[in-house]
Amino acid sequence: xxxxxxxxxxxxxxxxxxxxxxxxxxxxxxxxxxxxxxxxxxxxxxxxxxxxxxxxxxxxxxxxxxxxxxxxxxxxxxxxxxxxxxxxxxxxxxxxxxxxxxxxxxxxxxxxxxxxxxxxxxxxxxxxxxxxxxxxxxxxxxxxxxxxxxxxxxxxxxxxxxxxxxxxxxxxxxxxxxxxxxxxxxxxxxxxxxxxxxxxxxxxxxxxxxxxxxxxxxxxxxxxxxxxxxxxxxxxxxxxxxxxxxxxxxxxxxxxxxxxxxxxxxxxxxxxxxxxxxxxxxxxxxxxxxxxxxxxxxxxxxxxxxxxxxxxxxxxxxxxxxxxxxxxxxxxxxxxxxxxxxxxxxxxxxxxxxxxxxxxxxxxxxxxxxxxxxxxxxxxxxxxxxxxxxxxxxxxxxxxxxxxxxxxxxxxxxxxxxxxxxxxxxxxxxxxxxxxxxxxxxxxxxxxxxxxxxxxxxxxxxxxxxxxxxxxxxxxxxxxxxxxxxxxxxxxxxxxxxxxxxxxxxxxxxxxxxxxxxxxxxxxxxxxxxxxxxxxxxxxxxxxxxxxxxxxxxxxxxxxxxxxxxxxxxxxxxxxxxxxxxxxxxxxxxxxxxxxxxxxxxxx
Amino acid sequence: xxxxxxxxxxxxxxxxxxxxxxxxxxxxxxxxxxxxxxxxxxxxxxxxxxxxxxxxxxxxxxxxxxxxxxxxxxxxxxxxxxxxxxxxxxxxxxxxxxxxxxxxxxxxxxxxxxxxxxxxxxxxxxxxxxxxxxxxxxxxxxxxxx
Numbered sequence: 001x002x003x004x005x006x007x008x009x010x011x012x013x014x015x016x017x018x019x020x021x022x023x024x025x026x027x028x029x030x031x032x033x034x035x036x037x038x039x040x041x042x043x044x045x046x047x048x049x050x051x052x053x054x055x056x057x058x059x060x061x062x063x064x065x066x067x068x069x070x071x072x073x074x075x076x077x078x079x080x081x082x083x084x085x086x087x088x089x090x091x092x093x094x095x096x097x098x099x100x101x102x103x104x105x106x107x108x109x110x111x112x113x114x115x116x117x118x119x120x121x122x123x124x125x126x127x128x129x130x131x132x133x134x135x136x137x138x139x140x141x142x143x144x145x146x147x148x149x150x151x152x153x154x155x156x157x158x159x160x161x162x163x164x165x166x167x168x169x170x171x172x173x174x175x176x177x178x179x180x181x182x183x184x185x186x187x188x189x190x191x192x193x194x195x196x197x198x199x200x201x202x203x204x205x206x207x208x209x210x211x212x213x214x215x216x217x218x219x220x221x222x223x224x225x226x227x228x229x230x231x232x233x234x235x236x237x238x239x240x241x242x243x244x245x246x247x248x249x250x251x252x253x254x255x256x257x258x259x260x261x262x263x264x265x266x267x268x269x270x271x272x273x274x275x276x277x278x279x280x281x282x283x284x285x286x287x288x289x290x291x292x293x294x295x296x297x298x299x300x301x302x303x304x305x306x307x308x309x310x311x312x313x314x315x316x317x318x319x320x321x322x323x324x325x326x327x328x329x330x331x332x333x334x335x336x337x338x339x340x341x342x343x344x345x346x347x348x349x350x351x352x353x354x355x356x357x358x359x360x361x362x363x364x365x366x367x368x369x370x371x372x373x374x375x376x377x378x379x380x381x382x383x384x385x386x387x388x389x390x391x392x393x394x395x396x397x398x399x400x401x402x403x404x405x406x407x408x409x410x411x412x413x414x415x416x417x418x419x420x421x422x423x424x425x426x427x428x429x430x431x432x433x434x435x436x437x438x439x440x441x442x443x444x445x446x447x448x449x450x451x452x453x454x455x456x457x458x459x460x461x462x463x464x465x466x467x468x469x470x471x472x473x474x475x476x477x478x479x480x481x482x483x484x485x486x487x488x489x490x491x492x493x494x495x496x497x498x499x500x501x502x503x504x505x506x507x508x509x510x511x512x513x514x515x516x517x518x519x520x521x522x523x524x525x526x527x528x529x530x531x532x533x534x535x536x537x538x539x540x541x542x543x544x545x546x547x548x549x550x551x552x553x554x555x556x557x558x559x560x561x562x563x564x565x566x567x568x569x570x571x572x573x574x575x576x577x578x579x580x581x582x583x584x585x586x587x588x589x590x591x592x593x594x595x596x597x598x599x600x601x602x603x604x
Numbered sequence: 605x606x607x608x609x610x611x612x613x614x615x616x617x618x619x620x621x622x623x624x625x626x627x628x629x630x631x632x633x634x635x636x637x638x639x640x641x642x643x644x645x646x647x648x649x650x651x652x653x654x655x656x657x658x659x660x661x662x663x664x665x666x667x668x669x670x671x672x673x674x675x676x677x678x679x680x681x682x683x684x685x686x687x688x689x690x691x692x693x694x695x696x697x698x699x700x701x702x703x704x705x706x707x708x709x710x711x712x713x714x715x716x717x718x719x720x721x722x723x724x725x726x727x728x729x730x731x732x733x734x735x736x737x738x739x740x741x742x743x744x745x746x747x748x749x750x
Contacts, residue, residue: 068628101660107650159654184660231665482683555680564683 090179091200093220094193094207097262097441100227102193103183103207103272105200108156109175111165114149117172121145124170128153131164156180181207183272188230191289192223192264192388192439195272204275204287206439209387222441229253229263232555237267237524240548244529244539247283250290250418251548252523253556256426256512258442259435259450261386261419262520262560266290283527290525293390295415299492300354300541301425301510302411307351308428308462309374310362312454318461318578321346322361330403335360335410338491338540348578351465352473354489356410363409371408372400377453378424378434380416385423385436392417411492418508422523424453425510429466429486429518432459467515467576478511478546482564483557484572487511487522487549489541494528504528509545513553516575519562524549 094103118124121144125137132154143151156178157165165173181196183189194205200215202208210221237249253263270276270286279285288294310316321344328335337355350358363371375381375396383391395415397404407413419437427434432454442448454462466486469475474489490508493500508525512518529544531537557564565572672678 065624068625100663101656104653104657104660106654106657159651182657184657185664188664188666228665231669235666235669480683482686554683557683558681558686563688564686 090218091181091196092214092218094214095220095222096189096225096227096230097223097260098226099220099222101184102189102223102225102227103181105179106182108158108178108180109162110155110178111153111157111162112174112176113144113151113153114172114174115144115146115151116149118144119171124172127168127170128165131161131168132157185227185230186273187269187271188227188234188265189223189225190269190272191266191287191291191390192225192230193272194388195275204390205289205388208389224255224260224262224439224441225264226262226559228559229556230265232552232559233263233265234267234269236548236552236555237265237526239551240524240526240529240544241267243534244526244532244544246526246529246544248288248290248527249548250294250523250525250527251552252291252418252422252521253552254422254426254437254521254523256430256518256521257435258445258448259423259426259437260442261422261437261439263556264291264439289388289390290418290527292384292386292388292417292419293392295392295395295417296506296525297412297415297492297495298421298508299411299490299506301421301488301490301508302408302414303351303354303359304425304428304462304466304488304510305375305378305380306359306363306409307347307465308454308458309371310347310366311461312374312458313366313370315365316347316362318347322350322358324350324355324357324361326357328357328360328406330406335406348465348468351488352468354469354474359409360406363405368400368402368405371405375408375414377451378420378427379436380414380420380424384417384419385438386419387439391419394420411490415495418523418525421510422521425512425523426521427451427453428459428462429512429515429521430459431456461578463512463515463518464576464578466512468578470511470515471576474540474542475509475511475546477542478509478550478553479567480513480550480554480557481567483553483562484514484516484565484567484576485511485550485553486513486515486576487546489546491540491542503530505539507539507541507544509541509549511546511549511553513557514562514565516565516572520556520560522549522553522556524552 090107091105093101093105096102113124115121121141124144125141128140129135129137135154140153143153153173154161157175162175165175179200181200183193183195190205192205194202194207194209196202196207196211202211202214206221206223207214214221233251233253237251240246241249249267251263251265252261254261266289268284268286276286278287282288282294311318324337324345325342327337335356337353337357339353339355341353341355345353345355345358347358347362349355350362366374372381379385380394381396383393394417397408397413404413423434423437426437427450432452433450434453435448435450463486466488467484468486469488470479470485475487478485478487488510490506490510492506493502494504494506495501496504506525506527507529508523511522511524513520513522524545526544526548529539531539531543535543
């Protein structure tokens with residue numbers, strides 16, 4: 001051992017005396033000795049230390065570069081952010097079939113104040129009331145002088161108001177951005193579109209049914225309704241309600257070839273910006289949608305289905321006559337006709353005169369089971385297929401007895417909603433193919449789901465019968481020059497509580513135009529109309545529903561681009577004659593019509 | 605001693621870092637500009653949305669009908685006013701133009717000049733002032749109750 005002090009690492013840190021001891025035989029550091037192990041250990045420690053420092057400084061450097069070059073650690077490209085930033089978390093628009101805005105979301109500013117930061121509350125109130133005159137100065141002053149840190153002054157300012165408040169420059173005022181649902185058409189489509197609450201949840205109509213769709217997608221939702229038709233419907237329905245002092249009305253227009261509902265109005269309606277609270281009494285509730293939620297005993301409009309069923313069964317032919325001279329007694333009720341006649345009537349007369357007795361006789365030929373099956377085929381035994389959540393269940397008898405069959409044959413003892421009826425009537429006149437009614441615009445009009453409910457021949461006969469009702473029967477006031485209207489009136493006493501109420505009735509009209517080539521079904525229902533002087537005290541479907549429907553058709557015909565035809569032209573009269581050739585319409589030159597035209601049931 | 609290559613490397617790295625930081629600042633500036641533009645786009649989109657809503661509101665059919673009743677003489681189109689091109693009778697190309705009598709001349713008398721048919725109407729003179737209408741006066745009742 002030497003007496004030289006080695007450092008712990010084995011290095012000769014002082015190192016100087018090596019030169020002074022040149023003649024020493026024993027080297028200071030031997031290859032195989034205790035010092036050499038210490039040296040090796042020191043070396044490895046050094047390497048470890050260096051590695052640690054390299055890693056550390058490297059990390060710092062890398063982070064530094066990262067922080068300076070790609071700031072914020074943005075992983076996604078900024079351009080993608082730009083796209084998503086534009087209209088985030090806004091509810092999608094709802095538009096009508098032509099793209100007219102029915103509901104949209106606007107970003108509005110809501111004004112609030114931090115009273116602690118208001119320097120002069122009195123002056124602030126004075127200035128604010130010049131811009132927002134509707135504010136109450138007294139409560140506002142009390143608010144601004146309070147000890148709170150947050151006071152709403154006014155929610156949902158318009159952009160102009162916001163700009164004016166900005167220009168006042170009052171310290172302590174601030175704006176909170178909020179999203180607000182706006183319905184530019186107001187009441188026009190209130191029942192279809194519905195409304196959404198302050199937290200942007202749909203609470204009614206399409207807004208509720210497509211809540212998630214509207215929240216997730218930015219694409220506007222295109223409905224099948226047409227704002228112009230909505231307007232015409234609403235105007236005429238309001239007129240009818242006013243004229244007949246009714247409590248409400250409902251109207252629909254449907255395209256029979258696609259099942260699209262082009263118009264759906266229920267009166268009374270409401271402003272979707274300030275929906276009224278729901279009330280118990282549905283008759284007067286403005287939120288109550290009579291078209292879809294209301295189920296009514298439809299009365300004689302059901303004879304469309306009864307006649308179609310009888311003809312479709314093959315057990316009744318158009319020429320068959322029935323004894324309608326004697327009333328029928330069902331239980332304690334006596335079924336009479338509104339216009340009694342004392343001779344036998346054939347099917348066309350029964351339909352034209354709307355004979356209850358005749359309808360029962362026809363239904364008796366078919367039987368209750370087949371009737372129930374037929375009603376099921378028309379979709380009258382389940383909920384309507386519409387998209388809105390407010391859909392009423394039909395009220396059907398269970399069990400379906402002989403008695404029920406008799407009353408249902410003329411539209412009593414079974415309640416359906418107007419939406420049910422419109423869809424089924426559309427199917428009956430549309431060559432027997434029924435398309436499910438929809439409130440959304442069909443993307444592809446050529447691929448519409450449909451079911452056959454009656455044969456084409458029955459459908460043609462039904463159109464002729466419906467035209468007959470307008471030309472010679474109860475619905476003469478529904479006729480419109482240029483648009484060959486067919487239809488059926490309906491009047492029924494309302495059921496309230498346990499029994500029928502006299503003088504509270506549903507007057508309705510289910511029409512189709514043009515009857516020779518059906519495109520549209522128009523339905524009008526007036527709830528509890530009262531007769532007036534002009535109608536000689538009558539408030540039946542023929543006096544209330546039919547003229548309203550006629551006025552609607554006269555206005556929507558040009559809007560829908562229906563080709564006007566001459567109602568009195570021989571071709572039309574012949575095409576619409578129930579018994580071609582046998583009936584000579586008064587005043588028409590049928591004799592001059594060639595035989596080929598007489599044979600053809602339908603023109604173009 | 606510091607070798608030449610070391611000097612070169614140091615210079616290169618200095619230049620590189622200089623360029624890097626310049627690019628970085630430029631990118632930051634562009635980012636700010638992008639953000640500004642994004643904000644502007646959002647503002648514009650919101651303004652468009654407001655204008656769309658206003659457009660739809662002002663085009664409310666109820667309002668339009670009221671305005672048209674107040675300011676126009678137009679009425680709703682009736683079915684009788686609609687005709688299709690195919691409904692018009694076919695015109696025979698060989699048929700001479702319809703005879704249009706010249707006012708103030710007896711039919712059959714020889715036309716004095718080159719005039720064979722009635723002359724084309726002269727260009728319409730500028731509209732007469734409202735105070736003194738010249739032509740037949742149409743009595744229009746605006747603001748018909750509707």
